[in-house]
Amino acid sequence: MSDDSSAILRELMIRYQGGDSAAFRKLYSLLVPAMRGYLQTLVGSQLVDDVLQEAFIRIHRVRETYRDDAPVKPWIYAIARYTAIDRIRKQQRQRREIGDAELERFGDENRDPTTAIAIQQMWQLIDRLPESQREVLVLQRLGDLSIKEIADTLQTSEGAVKQKLHRAYNSLKGWLSEP
Amino acid sequence: MSSIDLDKKLDLLRPSSDEAPLPDALEKLLAEDGPKPVRALYPPFLRLLAPLLVALVASLTFLLRKEMRPDAAWLIGLTSLARIGFGCFFMWLALRSGVPGREPSRRMLLVALAVGAVVALVTALLGDHYGALRQMDDHGPKCSVALFGASLLPLAAIYWMLIRSAVFQPLLSGALGGLSVAMVADAFLSVTCPISGVMHTLVYHTGGTVAFALLSGAVAYALRRLLFRRTQG
Numbered sequence: 001m002s003d004d005s006s007a008i009l010r011e012l013m014i015r016y017q018g019g020d021s022a023a024f025r026k027l028y029s030l031l032v033p034a035m036r037g038y039l040q041t042l043v044g045s046q047l048v049d050d051v052l053q054e055a056f057i058r059i060h061r062v063r064e065t066y067r068d069d070a071p072v073k074p075w076i077y078a079i080a081r082y083t084a085i086d087r088i089r090k091q092q093r094q095r096r097e098i099g100d101a102e103l104e105r106f107g108d109e110n111r112d113p114t115t116a117i118a119i120q121q122m123w124q125l126i127d128r129l130p131e132s133q134r135e136v137l138v139l140q141r142l143g144d145l146s147i148k149e150i151a152d153t154l155q156t157s158e159g160a161v162k163q164k165l166h167r168a169y170n171s172l173k174g175w176l177s178e179p
Numbered sequence: 180m181s182s183i184d185l186d187k188k189l190d191l192l193r194p195s196s197d198e199a200p201l202p203d204a205l206e207k208l209l210a211e212d213g214p215k216p217v218r219a220l221y222p223p224f225l226r227l228l229a230p231l232l233v234a235l236v237a238s239l240t241f242l243l244r245k246e247m248r249p250d251a252a253w254l255i256g257l258t259s260l261a262r263i264g265f266g267c268f269f270m271w272l273a274l275r276s277g278v279p280g281r282e283p284s285r286r287m288l289l290v291a292l293a294v295g296a297v298v299a300l301v302t303a304l305l306g307d308h309y310g311a312l313r314q315m316d317d318h319g320p321k322c323s324v325a326l327f328g329a330s331l332l333p334l335a336a337i338y339w340m341l342i343r344s345a346v347f348q349p350l351l352s353g354a355l356g357g358l359s360v361a362m363v364a365d366a367f368l369s370v371t372c373p374i375s376g377v378m379h380t381l382v383y384h385t386g387g388t389v390a391f392a393l394l395s396g397a398v399a400y401a402l403r404r405l406l407f408r409r410t411q412g
Contacts, residue, residue: 019216021209025201032199037192053202060208061409062345064217065278074280082279082347082410119191141189152280173185 005144009072017063027072028056035080037142041126041134042084047091055083073145074152081153125175133168136161223274226340230270234333234360238367241329245371258302259366265295266362273337273355277344282351295362299388302369303380318374323387326364330391333360338399338406346399346407353399358392 009030015023032052039055040048059079066075126134139145139153147165151158201209220226272283272291283291337356346352365384372384403411 016214017217017219019214021214024209024214028201028205029199034193049202053204056205057208058345058410060205060214062279063214065220065345067219067222067278067281070281075278076280078279078282079345079347086411115191118188122188122192141192151284155282155284157284157286169185172189176185176188 006071006073010068013063013066013072014068017066024060031073031076034142034144035077038077038138039080039084041138042081043087047087051084051087052080054087055080058083071149071152073143074149077139077143077145077149077153125172128175129168129171133164133171136164137168140165220278220344223271223278226274227267227270230333230336230340230356230360231267231363233336234266234330234363237332238329238364241325241364247370248373248375258305259369261298261302262362262366262369265298266359266366269295269355269359269362270337273352273359274340274344276348276352276355277341277346279345279347282348295358299381299385303377303385318372319379319383322368322372322374322379322383323390326361326368326384326387327391329364329368330357330360333363334395341399342406345410346403347410349399349403349407349411350396354392354396356399357395358388361388361391 009027012023012027012030016027035055036048036052039051043051059076062079066072126137129137135154136150139150140147145153147158147161150161154161268291272288276282334357337360338353341352341356365388369380369384372379374380399406
């Protein structure tokens with residue numbers, strides 16, 4: 001994640017804490033596409049919009065707990081993750097398989113069919129990863145979080161994140177090389 | 180498959196940056212409260228001053244009315260200070276557990292608990308030097324009851340701080356809060372307790388501290404919807 005976009009998010013968050021609803025709208029629009037992708041890997045496509053909305057309601061309720069000396073993304077993604085975990089517990093459901101119906105939400109409907117198929121194939125491979133590896137990969141590639149931010153979000157060490165990413169990339173490379 | 184090819188394929192997954200309008204429920208939420216301006220929470224090391232002050236005052240008034248141990252000066256100098264120091268550290272961890280993205284990691288918790296256990300054992304052994312006071316007697320349960328009594332008010336102060344933050348793991352936050360205030364209370368209790376035996380210290384003081392922490396975690400979890408309704412749905 002670039003320093004510029006991190007500074008923009010921080011600035012928006014401070015304005016939002018100050019009562020600026022336009023800053024909240026901007027934050028939402030900047031963060032929601034990647035967050036939807038991340039949450040979809042946790043709860044599946046049927047629940048993702050509900051969980052996303054619930055996550056932002058919680059973000060709004062506890063907005064004073066954000067401190068401006070910290071990056072915004074770990075704070076927001078941690079709340080989103082807790083919301084997803086709560087929902088999973090509530091529903092007592094297992095992760096879903098990514099199907100055709102989810103392609104539209106993960107990718108961009110306007111992309112050409114070849115790209116759309118490539119995206120679908122990538123998601124199918126990512127879905128084969130163990131859950132912990134999948135989560136760090138999605139946070140890095142979709143959420144654009146740094147190693148440190150992923151570690152903060154998941155309450156783990158940077159070394160553990162690096163190890164999981166390394167294993168995830170190796171598995172993906174291996175699967176993509178298969179004939 | 181090279182790293183560059185994999186990177187290109189993974190880049191395809193990045194979502195487009197189209198403007199996403201707020202859903203109706205969020206529009207309604209904003210319309211209802213403004214949104215009201217809020218003041219960011221102070222950092223945990225500042226917020227712990229209030230519960231720490233309550234813990235010190237409660238322990239002093241509740242426990243130091245009793246007669247001090249003959250070797251109390253020595254104990255205050257070392258073992259009690261170590262317990263208070265660890266109590267402050269766990270208080271800091273408890274308050275951090277209420278800030279999303281800043282929660283203590285599993286490794287940090289494991290290291291803190293392991294070091295805390297060693298400190299508890301060492302302080303129990305160090306305190307066990309006053310020969311005449313080594314016998315176990317029926318005083319033990321009184322120590323645990325006193326520990327619980329002196330910890331209740333500081334625990335309420337910790338809970339008050341946690342209610343005002345964002346607790347998503349009530350069991351953990353409650354247990355850390357309970358552990359921290361019980362450690363501070365035990366630092367003062369040790370000064371007045373007439374029994375210095377290792378078993379007495381480990382069972383009724385350290386054991387009482389751990390039991391209070393578990394109880395506090397269980398209460399926070401059981402009452403999570405009441406206490407932490409902003410984060411618990």
